[in-house]
Structures are given as C-alpha cells and as structure tokens.
Amino acid sequence: MRVFNEVTGRYIDVPENPRVVSLAPSITDILYRIGAWENVVGVSIYCNIPSKAREKPRVGAYLKVMYRRLEELEPDIVFTTTGAQRQTTFELLEKGYNVYPVKLPVSPGGIIENTFEVAGVLNRVDEAVRASKEMVARLEKVRDRLSGKVYYEIDLGGPVTAGRYSYIHAILEHMGLKNIYGSEASPWIQPSNEYVAQKNPEIILYELKPGEEPDREKVLRMFRERGWSGVEAVKNGRILLMGPDTLAHYGPELFHTLERLVEALEKGLEYLESPHKLT
Numbered sequence: 001m002r003v004f005n006e007v008t009g010r011y012i013d014v015p016e017n018p019r020v021v022s023l024a025p026s027i028t029d030i031l032y033r034i035g036a037w038e039n040v041v042g043v044s045i046y047c048n049i050p051s052k053a054r055e056k057p058r059v060g061a062y063l064k065v066m067y068r069r070l071e072e073l074e075p076d077i078v079f080t081t082t083g084a085q086r087q088t089t090f091e092l093l094e095k096g097y098n099v100y101p102v103k104l105p106v107s108p109g110g111i112i113e114n115t116f117e118v119a120g121v122l123n124r125v126d127e128a129v130r131a132s133k134e135m136v137a138r139l140e141k142v143r144d145r146l147s148g149k150v151y152y153e154i155d156l157g158g159p160v161t162a163g164r165y166s167y168i169h170a171i172l173e174h175m176g177l178k179n180i181y182g183s184e185a186s187p188w189i190q191p192s193n194e195y196v197a198q199k200n201p202e203i204i205l206y207e208l209k210p211g212e213e214p215d216r217e218k219v220l221r222m223f224r225e226r227g228w229s230g231v232e233a234v235k236n237g238r239i240l241l242m243g244p245d246t247l248a249h250y251g252p253e254l255f256h257t258l259e260r261l262v263e264a265l266e267k268g269l270e271y272l273e274s275p276h277k278l279t
Helices: 025-033 051-055 067-073 083-094 108-121 125-141 167-174 193-199 216-225 253-267
Strands: 002-005 010-013 020-022 040-043 077-081 099-102 149-155 159-162 203-207 239-242
Touching: 002 099, 020 025, 025 040, 025 051, 025 077, 025 108, 040 067, 077 083, 083 099, 099 108, 108 125, 108 167, 108 253, 125 253, 149 167, 149 193, 159 167, 216 239, 239 253
Parallel strands: 020 040, 020 077, 077 099, 149 203, 203 239
Antiparallel strands: 002 010, 149 159
C-alpha cells in the first residue's frame, strides 16, 4: 500500500505486515491502542506507555537515533512527530528510511486524529474507531468538572508552561479551568515569576521531570523563593505534583490521565502517579 505524508511531501510503500519503529512516546501509545503491537520492533528510550514498551529494543532518544541498532531492526516504516523531531525526520529520510512524521496535536481532537492517521497507514481504522470512542467518552466525563485559575509547569531544562496553541491549554479549559497563560499565542512558554504572582492562580499543576522524586516541601520552597508566597495556590496548598509523562504525554493514555487528574483535584490529593506506572 502506498501512503502520502503531508509533512515530507513524499509517498512511502507500506507492506501488509510491516516492521514498525516508533521514535515518539505518543505514537508508541497509539500503536498499542490500535492493536499493532506485534508489528513494533523498536521504540525510543522515552517510550514507556504501555509498560510493555520497555521490553522492545531501544533505538535512540527523541532527537538522537542509534543508527546501527536501527539498521539491524530493518524497519519498513519509522514513525516520528513534527516540532523538535522535524530535523530527525529529514535525517532519517536522507539515510533512506521510510519515515512517517505525525503532526503535534493542539487539542484533544488532535490526539484522536493522530490515532486515525497512524491507523490509516497500517490499515487498522476499525481499531481506531473503537479506541476513539473510549477517548471521547473519557473526555466527556471531565467536561467542566473543575473551576478556577490554573498554572501548569514542567521542567524541560528550566521551567516551561503551556500557551493557547498547546493541547494542554485545551484540556485545562475543557475541564473548566482558566489557564493563566492562555492569552499567549505559543505552545510552550518560559514563565515569568512576576506574571504568575500577578495572575494569582488558585491551582498549580507541577509535573516532575524524569527521575525526580515527589518532594512537596522542596517544590513549595522553590515557589516561595520565586516570590509566590502570596499566591492563592501556594497559600492554600492547592498544588498537585504529577509524575513524569502525565500531561506531557499526548497519546491516548492522556484521556485516562484526565479522569485521574480531576479526581485528584476534587479529593485534594497532593500527588498524581505517572501513567506509565499504571499501564
């Protein structure tokens, strides 16, 4: 079967039972949901959802490919994403690999669309329909369940938050929250301590980086050092620490995470476990 990719502007030939490598955690999650797991012969070191991904050969990081190992796996198709992986995509193309980059989502609907796109490439659209019904049902369960101003932060070599071009902004708003950086026309933003203090969020969602332990006192101390002692979320303790790959993971598992997130905030919990430890 020949398929065309809008990002590369190229056709690739996909055999009936292809050997697949995924270099993106979101795509690895999709491949599992659409029943293509037996086709997966390699993943990136960051692919931990589902937990079975740890049993697959690792062929590199998000931006760096171990080409000797990739060559040994002889993939028929390599899935990547756009954004930061764009350069990796074209590097793989230059080396002669069949690459299919999938666009980064800007909304929950984008995650569902990506599921259908990957399924279409692998002729598994029926499985995508089933998976999408589950995602839509979970999304409906969390609609307008929460309220208040929220600040989200993740450490990507420094504090980063989500603007209105991010799927994270879209899901926060869908749950009824008001993202304090929602006016910024960008997916990712380096936050300002003064701006956060001025906007005075009632809820803070803090996502830990890989390998970081959930130390609430350490995070509170950091926020106070930033001058946030008077921020409502800090004063009232409405800070939810989240394990790595919680909201940062934009595969189908995110929809289950949203249910857990709403329940955690409604119950006043202090920590939300990483989804890869539950799958």
